[in-house]
Amino acid sequence: MKRTPASYLPPITLQDREEIPIYQQLYDWFRRAITGGQLRPGQRVPSTRNLAAELKTSRMPVLGAFEQLLAEGYLEAFVGAGTYVARSIPDDTLSRPAEKARNGLQETAEKRGPRRLSRRGVALTNLPAQSWLDNLGAFRVSLPALDHFPIGVWSKLVARHSRRPPKGIMAYGDAMGYLPFREAIAEYLGAVRGVRCEASQILVTTGSQQALQISAQVLLDPKDRVCMEEPGYPGARQAFLTVGAQLIPVRVDHDGMNVAEIIRRGRDARAVYVTPSHQYPMGMTMSAARRMLLLNWAARSGAWIIEDDYDSEYRFGSRPIASLQGLDTDERVIYIGTFSKVMFPALRLGYVVVPKDLVRAFAAARDAADIFSSTLYQAVLTDFLREGHFARHIRRMRMLYLDRRKTLTNAIDSQMKDMLEVIGAEAGMHLVGLLPRGANDVAVSRMAAQRCISAIPLSTCYLTLPTRSGLILGYGGANSHQIRDGISKLRMSVQRSGER
Numbered sequence: 001m002k003r004t005p006a007s008y009l010p011p012i013t014l015q016d017r018e019e020i021p022i023y024q025q026l027y028d029w030f031r032r033a034i035t036g037g038q039l040r041p042g043q044r045v046p047s048t049r050n051l052a053a054e055l056k057t058s059r060m061p062v063l064g065a066f067e068q069l070l071a072e073g074y075l076e077a078f079v080g081a082g083t084y085v086a087r088s089i090p091d092d093t094l095s096r097p098a099e100k101a102r103n104g105l106q107e108t109a110e111k112r113g114p115r116r117l118s119r120r121g122v123a124l125t126n127l128p129a130q131s132w133l134d135n136l137g138a139f140r141v142s143l144p145a146l147d148h149f150p151i152g153v154w155s156k157l158v159a160r161h162s163r164r165p166p167k168g169i170m171a172y173g174d175a176m177g178y179l180p181f182r183e184a185i186a187e188y189l190g191a192v193r194g195v196r197c198e199a200s201q202i203l204v205t206t207g208s209q210q211a212l213q214i215s216a217q218v219l220l221d222p223k224d225r226v227c228m229e230e231p232g233y234p235g236a237r238q239a240f241l242t243v244g245a246q247l248i249p250v251r252v253d254h255d256g257m258n259v260a261e262i263i264r265r266g267r268d269a270r271a272v273y274v275t276p277s278h279q280y281p282m283g284m285t286m287s288a289a290r291r292m293l294l295l296n297w298a299a300r301s302g303a304w305i306i307e308d309d310y311d312s313e314y315r316f317g318s319r320p321i322a323s324l325q326g327l328d329t330d331e332r333v334i335y336i337g338t339f340s341k342v343m344f345p346a347l348r349l350g351y352v353v354v355p356k357d358l359v360r361a362f363a364a365a366r367d368a369a370d371i372f373s374s375t376l377y378q379a380v381l382t383d384f385l386r387e388g389h390f391a392r393h394i395r396r397m398r399m400l401y402l403d404r405r406k407t408l409t410n411a412i413d414s415q416m417k418d419m420l421e422v423i424g425a426e427a428g429m430h431l432v433g434l435l436p437r438g439a440n441d442v443a444v445s446r447m448a449a450q451r452c453i454s455a456i457p458l459s460t461c462y463l464t465l466p467t468r469s470g471l472i473l474g475y476g477g478a479n480s481h482q483i484r485d486g487i488s489k490l491r492m493s494v495q496r497s498g499e500r
């Protein structure tokens with residue numbers, strides 16, 4: 001028979017009372033666990049020897065209990081293959097007590113009603129249920145072309161670092177991150193993004209989301225005001241809400257965030273969150289004049305600028321735009337980047353470039369949160385960067401995404417010209433299709449999700465009443481067939497939502 005590994009056992013507590021012999025306590029425990037559904041049919045149980053050692057008792061009572069359970073058909077043994085909960089016990093009779101307990105809990109929860117959360121907890125759960133994120137179908141935002149990822153090279157590098165790992169890969173590491181990785185990031189950012197920094201200023205994070213959260217924790221107090229792009233990135237909004245910040249929406253136009261509005265309305269703002277290289281979600285680039293205006297304002301007012309540079313590796317028409325951080329002479333910019341789009345999101349590696357005087361505070365906040373990121377993947381990615389695989393991968397993906405973007409805009413042009421107005425298609429891995437005025441983008445996205453299409457409603461990116469409705473469409477992870485098919489399903493979704 002196929003060998004099954006021994007599974008986890010719920011804790012067994014034996015009482016030291018002499019009137020109930022150990023073998024009886026064990027027998028009762030196993031019977032209850034089997035009929036209660038905590039041990040499932042076919043689940044392997046530990047050997048009598050291991051169980052006796054674990055319970056610090058002699059083997060005799062364990063043997064006695066097992067013999068009884070075998071005789072009554074609760075357990076079955078296979079020579080040389082171990083002892084199992086009998087497969088012949090019908091699953092449904094077993095699960096009844098567990099089900100009853102579950103139903104009981106549900107009833108109590110219903111009677112009790114919602115329990116009190118903190119104001120921040122309530123604010124965090126104010127987003128609508130996002131059924132469009134339940135599938136990885138066409139137009140899923142932030143999904144790269146995973147089937148084009150050089151997995152062969154990657155797995156060789158993983159194997160290289162895992163075969164005989166030095167202590168440093170497996171032990172606790174530096175809260176700021178693995179030094180060779182930080183050196184490689186600093187070199188890359190200096191060369192490609194015009195970021196001015198040393199490796200000592202790089203804090204490696206679990207994606208840019210954690211970078212945002214740590215920045216919020218270090219820089220903001222409850223009720224501090226933060227200027228946010230409107231529409232803007234909901235992930236940033238969530239991170240700032242966790243520290244109780246007050247969010248001030250500032251409109252974006254064709255030149256990016258409206259800095260004059262920040263100067264007018266955000267006089268006492270502690271920070272500004274901005275995506276200047278590629279505004280999320282609308283896709284424009286912040287003009288040079290506004291960049292200078294924003295930096296000057298921050299220097300005068302003492303506010304921080306949190307620059308989220310999440311996907312600027314992918315620009316199609318022009319060369320990447322230099323970062324705000326590189327223009328900053330007052331060390332006001334906290335620069336955040338991620339490997340989620342250029343590598344893959346589940347890697348969960350990102351970074352913050354921290355002004356020198358804030359390094360200690362950022363390191364302490366990271367240490368308090370989750371200490372540090374997996375060293376193995378930092379080491380693997382260091383080699384991936386240093387050995388040229390990263391630059392090659394980006395070059396290939398740029399060509400591929402250029403192609404996919406063209407397929408998408410052509411498909412929209414031929415199938416949805418009257419329904420979607422495309423904006424923001426010059427960079428990144430997504431564009432926005434504006435719906436006709438009055439259309440309900442949440443309803444369209446819900447309809448599309450039922451057809452396994454993932455389109456984010458633009459209205460979810462607004463803090464105030466949305467001025468336009470639309471769909472954010474990612475094209476990184478869908479091939480040309482999926483894109484065309486996806487657009488015809490999207491057309492049907494728009495039509496159906498209009499009929500309701």
Ligand SMILES: Cc1ncc(COP(=O)(O)O)c(C=O)c1O
Pocket residue numbers: 141142206207208209210233235275280308310337338339340345349350
């Ligand atoms: C504006 C913006 N910032 C950051 C990210 C990436 O987040 P993370 O690095 O946590 O995966 C995304 C992903 O969609 C994004 O749209």
